[in-house]
Amino acid sequence: xxxxxxxxxxxxxxxxxxxxxxxxxxxxxxxxxxxxxxxxxxxxxxxxxxxxxxxxxxxxxxxxxxxxxxxxxxxxxxxxxxxxxxxxxxxxxxxxxxxxxxxxxxxxxxxxxxxxxxxxxxxxxxxxxxxxxxxxxxxxxxxxxxxxxxxxxxxxxxxxxxxxxxxxxxxxxxxxxxxxxxxxxxxxxxxxxxxxxxxxxxxxxxxxxxxxxxxxxxxxxxxxxxxxxxxxxxxxxxxxxxxxxxxxxxxxxxxxxxxxxxxxxxxxxxxxxxxxxxxxxxxxxxxxxxxxxx
Amino acid sequence: xxxxxxxxxxxxxxxxxxxxxxxxxxxxxxxxxxxxxxxxxxxxxxxxxxxxxxxxxxxxxxxxxxxxxxxxxxxxxxxxxxxxxxxxxxxxxxxxxxxxxxxxxxxxxxxxxxxxxxxxxxxxxxxxxxxxxxxxxxxxxxxxxxxxxxxxxxxxxxxxxxxxxxxxxxxxxxxxxxxxxxxxxxxxxxxxxxxxxxxxxxxxxxxxxxxxxxxxxxxxxxxxxxxxxxxxxxxxxxxxxxxxxxxxxxxxxxxxxxxxxxxxxx
Amino acid sequence: xxxxxxxxxxxxxxxxxxxxxxxxxxxxxxxxxxxxxxxxxxxxxxxxxxxxxxxxxxxxxxxxxxxxxxxxxxxxxxxxxxxxxxxxxxxxxxxxxxxxxxxxxxxxxxxxxxxxxxxxxxxxxxxxxxxxxxxxxxxxxxxxxxxxxxxxxxxxxxxxxxxxxxxxxxxxxxxxxxxxxxxxxxxxxxxxxxxxxxxxxxxxxxxxxxxxxxxxxxxxxxxxxxxxxxxx
Numbered sequence: 001x002x003x004x005x006x007x008x009x010x011x012x013x014x015x016x017x018x019x020x021x022x023x024x025x026x027x028x029x030x031x032x033x034x035x036x037x038x039x040x041x042x043x044x045x046x047x048x049x050x051x052x053x054x055x056x057x058x059x060x061x062x063x064x065x066x067x068x069x070x071x072x073x074x075x076x077x078x079x080x081x082x083x084x085x086x087x088x089x090x091x092x093x094x095x096x097x098x099x100x101x102x103x104x105x106x107x108x109x110x111x112x113x114x115x116x117x118x119x120x121x122x123x124x125x126x127x128x129x130x131x132x133x134x135x136x137x138x139x140x141x142x143x144x145x146x147x148x149x150x151x152x153x154x155x156x157x158x159x160x161x162x163x164x165x166x167x168x169x170x171x172x173x174x175x176x177x178x179x180x181x182x183x184x185x186x187x188x189x190x191x192x193x194x195x196x197x198x199x200x201x202x203x204x205x206x207x208x209x210x211x212x213x214x215x216x217x218x219x220x221x222x223x224x225x226x227x228x229x230x231x232x233x234x235x236x237x238x239x240x241x242x243x244x245x246x247x248x249x250x251x252x253x254x255x256x257x258x259x260x261x262x263x264x265x266x267x268x269x270x271x272x273x274x275x276x277x278x279x280x281x282x283x284x285x286x287x288x289x290x291x292x293x294x
Numbered sequence: 295x296x297x298x299x300x301x302x303x304x305x306x307x308x309x310x311x312x313x314x315x316x317x318x319x320x321x322x323x324x325x326x327x328x329x330x331x332x333x334x335x336x337x338x339x340x341x342x343x344x345x346x347x348x349x350x351x352x353x354x355x356x357x358x359x360x361x362x363x364x365x366x367x368x369x370x371x372x373x374x375x376x377x378x379x380x381x382x383x384x385x386x387x388x389x390x391x392x393x394x395x396x397x398x399x400x401x402x403x404x405x406x407x408x409x410x411x412x413x414x415x416x417x418x419x420x421x422x423x424x425x426x427x428x429x430x431x432x433x434x435x436x437x438x439x440x441x442x443x444x445x446x447x448x449x450x451x452x453x454x455x456x457x458x459x460x461x462x463x464x465x466x467x468x469x470x471x472x473x474x475x476x477x478x479x480x481x482x483x484x485x486x487x488x489x490x491x492x493x494x495x496x497x498x499x500x501x502x503x504x505x506x507x508x509x510x511x512x513x514x515x516x517x518x519x520x521x522x523x524x525x526x527x528x529x530x531x532x533x534x535x536x537x538x539x540x541x542x543x544x545x546x547x548x549x550x551x552x553x554x555x556x557x558x559x560x
Numbered sequence: 561x562x563x564x565x566x567x568x569x570x571x572x573x574x575x576x577x578x579x580x581x582x583x584x585x586x587x588x589x590x591x592x593x594x595x596x597x598x599x600x601x602x603x604x605x606x607x608x609x610x611x612x613x614x615x616x617x618x619x620x621x622x623x624x625x626x627x628x629x630x631x632x633x634x635x636x637x638x639x640x641x642x643x644x645x646x647x648x649x650x651x652x653x654x655x656x657x658x659x660x661x662x663x664x665x666x667x668x669x670x671x672x673x674x675x676x677x678x679x680x681x682x683x684x685x686x687x688x689x690x691x692x693x694x695x696x697x698x699x700x701x702x703x704x705x706x707x708x709x710x711x712x713x714x715x716x717x718x719x720x721x722x723x724x725x726x727x728x729x730x731x732x733x734x735x736x737x738x739x740x741x742x743x744x745x746x747x748x749x750x751x752x753x754x755x756x757x758x759x760x761x762x763x764x765x766x767x768x769x770x771x772x773x774x775x776x777x778x779x780x781x782x783x784x785x786x787x788x789x790x791x792x
Binding site for chain 3: 552
Binding site for chain 2: 133142146148149150151153154157158160161162226227228229
């Protein structure tokens with residue numbers, strides 16, 4: 001329930017308007033990092049303040065909110081942020097991707113395909129894809145302004161020279177709308193194709209760095225690569241141990257101290273939905289049935 | 295009888311400076327410099343510290359805006375353009391493709407933490423080359439050309455000696471086949487034997503590639519070895535100009551005579 | 561003008577600013593011409609200005625007044641007032657200069673020193689080196705020396721490299737400053753032969769030669785430069 005001391009979704013209305021203006025500008029210039037006056041939030045930098053501010057600015061009383069952290073609805077951060085909005089906005093919350101209208105995420109894109117009318121809000125640590133190659137902000141701004149992205153390919157070249165392949169496995173840079181190069185936040189490169197031509201609106205918020213950027217629905221998003229080293233999504237060797245999915249991003253879970261491990265869907269909602277639908281993996285525990293003995 | 299091919303440069307100048315000047319408040323760094331540079335010509339600007347030669351190089355390479363006069367460059371489409379009228383994007387593009395700039399300190403002209411291959415390949419990637427294999431092959435052939443062992447292609451220039459860094463800087467600049475190369479004391483700070491090797495390399499490359507170059511140096515021997523023409527600067531002005539051998543063998547101005555006579559004989 | 565070289569009233573004075581501005585007149589009123597296929601020898605005592613006149617024709621020394629007409633690619637240009645790049649063009653395709661002292665770029669192999677003028681004019685490196693080798697052989701420079709820079713050679717050997725460098729291309733004007741000075745009899749004969757061949761090809765030459773015998777062999781006309789000596 002709303003605590004009487006808080007405005008709807010915590011931020012005051014003027015702040016929300018300022019953020020919405022930044023969001024509109026970001027939508028108008030896909031992939032371009034729009035500076036905004038990031039506020040002090042009741043959580044420290046590095047805990048999703050950017051994502052929280054974007055969500056707070058766009059949330060309405062009728063929205064249904066889902067929050068995930070590394071794909072999971074039940075980690076500490078996901079729960080904390082969900083409770084935060086529950087307390088300050090009183091909106092309905094859900095773990096189901098399909099039922100949500102606003103999904104705030106840290107470092108994963110849900111496996112279930114998104115649909116028109118949904119908004120995906122990403123938490124971003126370092127918005128500037130060129131930062132580690134070019135430390136000067138003045139220079140990176142100029143590079144974006146002039147579309148000078150040779151340096152980005154230098155990074156990929158270095159990977160191939162050093163490792164024989166493009167070793168970047170997360171935060172893999174993309175070109176948006178054939179114009180701006182963007183950091184998709186530390187999502188695994190496995191998720192990059194989901195950003196391309198997505199029916200949902202994708203918003204990115206970096207609180208500490210004070211930047212917002214966006215990908216409007218149905219926008220071209222292309223992962224950078226070389227002709228002779230094309231972008232590939234890696235496939236896992238085995239399906240999810242719980243639900244048997246062969247096409248989702250898997251987490252490795254250590255099961256004992258003898259080196260035992262199993263691979264399980266990172267997206268908890270996706271995995272549980274599949275299990276409810278009757279799919280089973282090799283290790284699935286059927287809580288209401290006795291485990292079949294093999 | 296061998297057929298004499300006409301290698302006279304075209305009739306159109308590549309770079310034209312007209313009454314170029316730069317001052318900082320009351321301090322005049324350089325004034326009233328005018329000349330025309332033609333394709334394939336190497337012009338040396340010699341002078342001692344404070345002569346204004348470095349400022350002039352910055353003006354000519356559009357890194358400083360002139361206080362007076364103008365610099366024009368003939369673009370690849372044949373049109374002579376005033377550099378001050380170019381947009382920033384155009385100027386940066388020119389700098390990366392049609393021009394080269396060799397700094398005295400190679401660390402300023404290289405990415406020290408990135409491999410040699412990537413240093414040479416960066417300009418290619420900046421103009422859209424998208425094939426790793428081809429980029430690497432081109433980088434390799436340039437390293438060979440500047441006499442750097444190809445086995446070092448994946449090493450960062452941090453691990454290179456000073457002479458190697460300078461040669462890498464040259465390769466990085468020449469990979470896009472520029473028509474004009476600016477050089478600021480390219481052999482400064484290097485050991486004498488290293489300088490000699492570098493000068494030989496530069497001489498050969500300039501003649502093989504038909505480059506035009508403007509070389510700022512205080513060393514008359516470098517001017518004699520590399521350049522067709524020379525401008526002697528003192529106090530911000532050009533006090534004598536002509537063919538290199540003319541100016542060095544038949545110096546007319548008092549200051550030029552002083553400079554020439556100050557060289558210790560070999 | 562059918563002459564390859566036509567000098568009219570050329571004058572040069574050195575002003576030595578470092579010595580208080582003292583003026584050293586070199587030559588004055590220099591006038592003569594050279595036709596294709598003829599060799600004009602400049603005669604006169606040491607210091608009379610013979611080398612200076614050659615250098616003025618090459619554009620190495622600038623002249624203070626007068627005219628140095630050169631027939632360059634069918635047209636006549638005045639080297640005294642020509643633009644620097646025109647002078648470069650003349651040197652590339654019309655006038656060759658064999659100086660008294662070899663001033664080669666250090667560290668360049670002899671064969672490349674000699675081949676360079678051909679390469680600069682568009683000949684392939686391979687063909688240029690072949691021709692250079694043939695000429696060096698004729699001048700009795702053994703093949704084992706071709707890969708070495710000439711700086712370590714004897715005076716006579718350096719002179720022969722110099723000559724090869726000057727004679728290798730087909731330039732219509734050649735300026736020769738003491739071409740046989742350090743050479744023995746057999747090599748002197750080779751040089752005289754080379755000069756004769758050039759004459760037959762229609763090359764115009766101006767030479768400075770102290771050796772009377774050589775002078776008789778090569779000179780079609782002798783110009784005494786003492787008549788151009790500027791009054792001291």
